[in-house]
Amino acid sequence: MNPQEDLWRHLALITAMVERAPAKTLGRTAIVKMAYLLQTVKGIPLGYDFRLYIYGPYDANVLYHLACAEALGAVKILPVPYPGGYGFEVRPGPEASAIQARAEDWLAQHQSAVDWVIREFGAFSAAELELLSTIIYVDREFARENRKVKWEELARRVRDVKPHFSELSVIDKTKLLLDKNLLISINNF
Amino acid sequence: MADWHRLYEIRCPVHGFITLNDWEWEIISHPAFQRLRRIRQLGWTDLVYPGATHTRFEHSLGVMHVATLMYEAVAQRSFEVLKSELAYTREGLDRHKTLVRLTALLHDVGHGPFSHAAEELLPTCEGGATRFQHEDYSAAIIRHQLREVIEDHPLNRNYDFRVEDITSLLEGSSQAKHALFWRELIAGQMDADRLDYLLRDSLHIGVDYGRFDWRRLLHTIEVVPGADGEAPRLGVNEGGCHAAEALILARYFMFTQVYFHKTRVAYDYHLREALAELLSGRGFPKPDADGIKDYLSWDDWRVLGLLADGRGGEHGRRLAQRDHFRLIYQTSETPTNEELAELDRVREILGNLILMEEYAEKSWYKPGSADIPVISRRGQLTKVKPLSEYSSVIAHLRPISKVMLYACREDREEINRKLTELHQRAGSEL
Numbered sequence A: 001m002n003p004q005e006d007l008w009r010h011l012a013l014i015t016a017m018v019e020r021a022p023a024k025t026l027g028r029t030a031i032v033k034m035a036y037l038l039q040t041v042k043g044i045p046l047g048y049d050f051r052l053y054i055y056g057p058y059d060a061n062v063l064y065h066l067a068c069a070e071a072l073g074a075v076k077i078l079p080v081p082y083p084g085g086y087g088f089e090v091r092p093g094p095e096a097s098a099i100q101a102r103a104e105d106w107l108a109q110h111q112s113a114v115d116w117v118i119r120e121f122g123a124f125s126a127a128e129l130e131l132l133s134t135i136i137y138v139d140r141e142f143a144r145e146n147r148k149v150k151w152e153e154l155a156r157r158v159r160d161v162k163p164h165f166s167e168l169s170v171i172d173k174t175k176l177l178l179d180k181n182l183l184i185s186i187n188n189f
Numbered sequence B: 001m002a003d004w005h006r007l008y009e010i011r012c013p014v015h016g017f018i019t020l021n022d023w024e025w026e027i028i029s030h031p032a033f034q035r036l037r038r039i040r041q042l043g044w045t046d047l048v049y050p051g052a053t054h055t056r057f058e059h060s061l062g063v064m065h066v067a068t069l070m071y072e073a074v075a076q077r078s079f080e081v082l083k084s085e086l087a088y089t090r091e092g093l094d095r096h097k098t099l100v101r102l103t104a105l106l107h108d109v110g111h112g113p114f115s116h117a118a119e120e121l122l123p124t125c126e127g128g129a130t131r132f133q134h135e136d137y138s139a140a141i142i143r144h145q146l147r148e149v150i151e152d153h154p155l156n157r158n159y160d161f162r163v164e165d166i167t168s169l170l171e172g173s174s175q176a177k178h179a180l181f182w183r184e185l186i187a188g189q190m191d192a193d194r195l196d197y198l199l200r201d202s203l204h205i206g207v208d209y210g211r212f213d214w215r216r217l218l219h220t221i222e223v224v225p226g227a228d229g230e231a232p233r234l235g236v237n238e239g240g241c242h243a244a245e246a247l248i249l250a251r252y253f254m255f256t257q258v259y260f261h262k263t264r265v266a267y268d269y270h271l272r273e274a275l276a277e278l279l280s281g282r283g284f285p286k287p288d289a290d291g292i293k294d295y296l297s298w299d300d301w302r303v304l305g306l307l308a309d310g311r312g313g314e315h316g317r318r319l320a321q322r323d324h325f326r327l328i329y330q331t332s333e334t335p336t337n338e339e340l341a342e343l344d345r346v347r348e349i350l351g352n353l354i355l356m357e358e359y360a361e362k363s364w365y366k367p368g369s370a371d372i373p374v375i376s377r378r379g380q381l382t383k384v385k386p387l388s389e390y391s392s393v394i395a396h397l398r399p400i401s402k403v404m405l406y407a408c409r410e411d412r413e414e415i416n417r418k419l420t421e422l423h424q425r426a427g428s429e430l
Helices: A002-021 A028-038 A060-070 A098-100 A103-107 A111-121 A127-142 A151-161 A167-179 B022-030 B031-038 B055-078 B079-086 B090-106 B115-121 B132-142 B147-151 B154-158 B163-171 B174-186 B193-207 B214-220 B238-259 B262-278 B290-294 B302-309 B313-321 B337-353 B409-429
Strands: A050-053 A056-058 A075-082 A085-092 B008-013 B016-021 B221-226 B235-238 B326-332 B356-359 B371-377 B379-387 B403-407
Touching: A002 A028, A002 A060, A002 A075, A002 A085, A002 A098, A002 A103, A002 A111, A002 B214, A002 B356, A028 A056, A028 A060, A028 A085, A028 A111, A028 B238, A050 A127, A050 B174, A056 A127, A075 A167, A098 A103, A103 A111, A103 B221, A127 A151, A127 A167, A127 B174, A151 A167, A151 B174, B008 B022, B008 B055, B016 B022, B016 B313, B022 B031, B022 B055, B022 B090, B022 B154, B031 B147, B031 B290, B055 B079, B055 B090, B055 B193, B055 B214, B079 B090, B079 B174, B079 B221, B090 B132, B090 B163, B090 B174, B115 B262, B115 B290, B115 B379, B132 B163, B132 B290, B147 B163, B163 B174, B174 B235, B193 B214, B193 B238, B214 B221, B214 B235, B214 B238, B221 B371, B235 B238, B235 B262, B238 B371, B262 B302, B262 B313, B262 B326, B262 B356, B262 B403, B302 B313, B326 B337, B326 B409, B337 B403, B337 B409, B403 B409
Parallel strands: A085 B379, B235 B371
Antiparallel strands: A050 A056, A075 A085, B008 B016, B221 B235, B326 B403, B356 B403, B371 B379
16 A cells, blocks of 8 residues: 555544544543554554553554644644643644545545444543553453453453552453453453 | 673773673673674665664664663662552562663564664564564564573573563563563663664764763653553653753654665665565565574675675665665655645656655654653652653654655656656646
8 A cells, every 4th residue: 555545544543533532632642542442453454563561552653643643734732731740632623624535435434443432432531541451452462372361360460560550440441341342361251 | 610790891882881791691692692793773874874884783782781771760760659659679670670681682683684674574463464573573582592591591590580571571561560661761762772773873874963962861861650640651850851852853863864864765675675586575484483593594694695696686786786766756854735735746747757655654763753751840749741841842843754756867857857847837827
């Protein structure tokens, strides 16, 4: 595929997520984690190489694409204060429709997946998305090793990586993903 | 009797002396690591900047050295945060310092001939959506070739490391457990790899673009609490703002002046095509136990020997005779929608005369857009802000998404004529 076309697809997808988000705002962390969910859970071939960090699955290329979308006016990135510092809020920009039109057909194919990720995950905070996406990342690691594990083992492994989350919140989010049938390595429950 | 506690010193053009213990010495003496002496850091860049003949060997030693200094600085300055957030003890930190040193030392052991230029010939992962990266080959070499030299050295009795401890940190796997925090030192916005290659490449090439006050970074780097319940990150305190700013600008300058230099980019393309020919279109083997043996047999020497024998097809010939494709059209660093529309028109009018298109997006060195968190303190009050909130230069730095079109030298006259016609037509329409 022409890399230019590939770039339009990524920019269009990010713009579509921002436009469909409740209140039309998403943070930068949320965009990275949602791109991870779309590629991993929904199988959209985005070509990102997500690797696990303490802050969850990450590929710097997602933020590169976000910055390109901003440069072309598809989105606006605004700093927002929170109690301990500053974060960023991403909103649709004046060129949002034009950029999505550049990859219209491809975006239409993945419309339901974009709606899904916003519906299921759009209301979570950045910290919650960090945890949820890490649980899915670890689940897929077990699956790649052809291992079936109990949900407690999955939660324990996640807690090993992210001790700054309470045991309760890790368990709570693991169960939530189980309820949504998004974990594939679990053999109890 | 063997002296396991002997220390070795290697002179480094960037950092002075780099000290290794007997365990690390054994690792770098292994043929899989020695191969890095035959992998140039910057591929064929010496055809543009003649000094760029340094190798992954010296860079790997440099990354280990820088990672150690960064680790020690963070562990000393942020011990209380590491203790409360990640349950570290002093002993735990000492143990993981060794783990970080080994991971940094081995992070590039999986590079193919001429470094990044070979990466597009790596096979795709299962499912085909993504390609293996050189880090996956590094991990496979550690698992299948270096296990003995790592696990069986007597100094490892103090740590009891398995190679999986290293590979999980390198690959980004949950098996690394809380050591995963240090992955930012190996592959992050302000990592030891980046710090070393900017300084080293600048030195060897003879440019000052990549230089920045890295010692100031060491004096200001610390663990910064995550925003609103997010994970803690590596950042700097306010005193490090300008050093962090200079690091980002150094990357920007090195990218625009060196890594994405028009001629260098052309040689990368010819090398990729020549390598594809030498590999008979099969690409490199997968990073598994069998594939890795074959992969390790590929280094710059082997490729140069084959090219000298006249192999490598048309692109091998172009490399040998310095007959590279010529840049005929380029956008600005951050093209506007209008420029991209013009690019489409240029593509249309030139058609098959365009032999190669290169995109900054696809470059291995492109400057990212991730921010560096900065922590400020006013008495008991602490605040974390992204660097772009402190620095208007960084806030206004735009992502580079330049596109460059290339053609044969012989076609340049015809191309110039067509481009002039296009511009005249566009001018008359205005």
